[in-house]
Amino acid sequence: MVHYIKVQEEWGFGAKNSRGLGLSALFAGARTNLKDSIDQAFLRRIPFVLNFPFPNKEARAEIWRRVFPSQTPTEQLNYERLGQLNIAGGNIRSIALNAAVLAADAEESVQMQHIFKATQSEYIKLGRVMVNTETQGWLK
DSSP: OHHHHHHHHTSSHHHHTOOOTTOOEEEEETTOOHHHHSOHHHHHTOSEEEEEOOOOHHHHHHHHHHHSOTTSOBOSOOHHHHTTSOOOHHHHHHHHHHHHHHHHHTTSOBOHHHHHHHHHHHHHHHTOOOOHHHHTTSOO
16 A cells, blocks of 8 residues: 555546546546446436547557656656557556556556556456557567
């Protein structure tokens, strides 16, 4: 837990994830079926539904470039290779946060090896299996 606090406060994840303004919005993507998965009464209370297309490889690489706060120590991250992961931006954020905690726990900067381990955990949550085409060339 000490390292999680370090990541949130010293490495800037807490400030980057601030919530506020009292607005509610539902963010939906290509994999969301609003009619089948969410109660219509709930949807009536949400003033905005914003559809996001699933990010392509280039967009995912850009998300990776921006996901780490400036004060987070990183080392030799290959954003183009990270963009190979066929996941949404929310999953990228979860992986980045978990990788930062792993790095802080090891008293290291965030590296590809931490992101690899965090990705394995995220894929378990998603019920997916990592394939070599997604992680090829990550670790040397």
